[in-house]
Amino acid sequence: MTTSGGEAALFAVLAPLMVIAALGLLFARRAVHAAICVVFVMVSLAILYVANEAPFLGIVQVVVYTGAVMMLFLFVLMLVGVDAADSLTETIRGQRWIGVLLGAGLLAVLLGVITRATFPPAVGLEAANAATNPEGLAAVLFGDYVLAMEVVGVLLVTAALAGLVLTHRRRLGPRRTQRLQARERVAQMAVDPARRRPLTPLPAPGVYAQNNAMDTPALGPDGQPLEHSVPRVLRIRGQRRSPVAVLGAQETLVQRIAPEDVPAEGAREVPGAGADSTEGETR
Amino acid sequence: MPITNYLVLAGILFAIGATTVMLRRNAIVVFMGVELMLNATNLAFVTFARIHGDLTGQVLAFFVMVVAAAEVVVGLAIIVTIFRTRRSASVDDVNLLKG
Numbered sequence: 001m002t003t004s005g006g007e008a009a010l011f012a013v014l015a016p017l018m019v020i021a022a023l024g025l026l027f028a029r030r031a032v033h034a035a036i037c038v039v040f041v042m043v044s045l046a047i048l049y050v051a052n053e054a055p056f057l058g059i060v061q062v063v064v065y066t067g068a069v070m071m072l073f074l075f076v077l078m079l080v081g082v083d084a085a086d087s088l089t090e091t092i093r094g095q096r097w098i099g100v101l102l103g104a105g106l107l108a109v110l111l112g113v114i115t116r117a118t119f120p121p122a123v124g125l126e127a128a129n130a131a132t133n134p135e136g137l138a139a140v141l142f143g144d145y146v147l148a149m150e151v152v153g154v155l156l157v158t159a160a161l162a163g164l165v166l167t168h169r170r171r172l173g174p175r176r177t178q179r180l181q182a183r184e185r186v187a188q189m190a191v192d193p194a195r196r197r198p199l200t201p202l203p204a205p206g207v208y209a210q211n212n213a214m215d216t217p218a219l220g221p222d223g224q225p226l227e228h229s230v231p232r233v234l235r236i237r238g239q240r241r242s243p244v245a246v247l248g249a250q251e252t253l254v255q256r257i258a259p260e261d262v263p264a265e266g267a268r269e270v271p272g273a274g275a276d277s278t279e280g281e282t283r
Numbered sequence: 284m285p286i287t288n289y290l291v292l293a294g295i296l297f298a299i300g301a302t303t304v305m306l307r308r309n310a311i312v313v314f315m316g317v318e319l320m321l322n323a324t325n326l327a328f329v330t331f332a333r334i335h336g337d338l339t340g341q342v343l344a345f346f347v348m349v350v351a352a353a354e355v356v357v358g359l360a361i362i363v364t365i366f367r368t369r370r371s372a373s374v375d376d377v378n379l380l381k382g
Binding site: 003007008011012015018019022023025026031034035038041042045048049052053054056057060061064065068069072073076077079080081095096098099100102103104106107110111114115119120122123124125127128129133136137139140141144145148152155156158159160162163166167169 | 284286287288289290291292294295296297298299300301302303305306307309311312314315316318319322325326329330332333334335336337338339341342344345346348349350351352353354355356357359360361362363364366367372
């Protein structure tokens with residue numbers, strides 16, 4: 001039996017892409033790229049299942065493989081470390097060439113068997129799928145394979161238990177509660193004042209009424225800039241702005257909008273608009 | 284297009300998966316190679332079901348999917364456990380277990 005023209009076109013488009021994606025699994029350096037390639041292969045396989053008169057398996061393929069299995073793979077990849085690239089050193093001498101040779105041999109054998117074998121003329125599944133594909137599957141599954149079905153159920157429960165047991169980690173020390181952490185912080189303050197951290201939340205950055213940018217330190221009640229109000233990253237990168245520079249800048253928003261020669265009548269109505277008044281207030 | 288083209292595709296995918304298992308070091312990538320091999324056999328099962336006009340092939344592919352799901356759970360749990368103790372997901376480092 002030959003397939004319809006539409007199916008032939010679908011196969012001609014999908015099959016090379018699938019092979020390329022599968023080769024991506026073989027050659028991608030990063031595991032995440034390999035996982036994406038496998039997801040593509042699996043979605044394409046689902047499409048081919050539907051084309052092969054197996055719509056139920058197509059749906060199950062999407063749900064189980066791309067939905068559950070590959071997402072689990074990606075989850076574990078994130079857990080293990082995304083940037084864990086393969087090491088290129090060979091621990092077994094010549095392993096790479098032996099592997100390539102064995103793979104090519106396997107390919108040759110499989111293709112040789114498939115192309116040389118004579119298959120009976122294809123029957124097609126119109127008769128078997130007469131009452132929808134899932135119903136036909138159910139008849140076979142619950143008719144001929146009841147015992148296998150039960151055993152597979154036991155296997156699934158066992159696998160779930162195994163997943164729980166294998167990833168379980170025994171707690172070695174006492175649990176670190178919030179109360180314990182707070183006590184430790186206060187105790188550290190008493191022991192080593194040089195390394196102490198403030199117990200209260202850090203002050204928010206920005207000079208009052210002039211600038212609330214993250215890179216400008218806040219002013220304390222005594223008018224001194226509080227260095228630790230600027231985020232640590234900005235301090236390390238040297239992107240902290242001096243509060244004196246901010247306060248000393250004569251340019252304000254109103255001045256920037258209105259040219260100097262225009263009498264600033266409108267500007268006077270805005271509270272705290274003039275540079276002098278702002279400076280006086282905040283200093 | 285003869286219907287056996289699907290079988291050829293399944294054979295190619297199976298060979299690529301097997302080569303991945305033999306060549307790659309990262310345990311997770313090796314595992315994905317195993318998954319690719321299982322998927323290739325599923326495609327062969329579905330195609331044979333169509334050739335013979337018998338839904339048993341599809342049922343067997345369904346069983347393969349279920350068993351693969353269970354296998355993935357256990358295998359990934361083992362990989363995570365090994366990574367916790369060894370700080371590495373490379374297949375080569377597991378030989379340190381025998382020490």
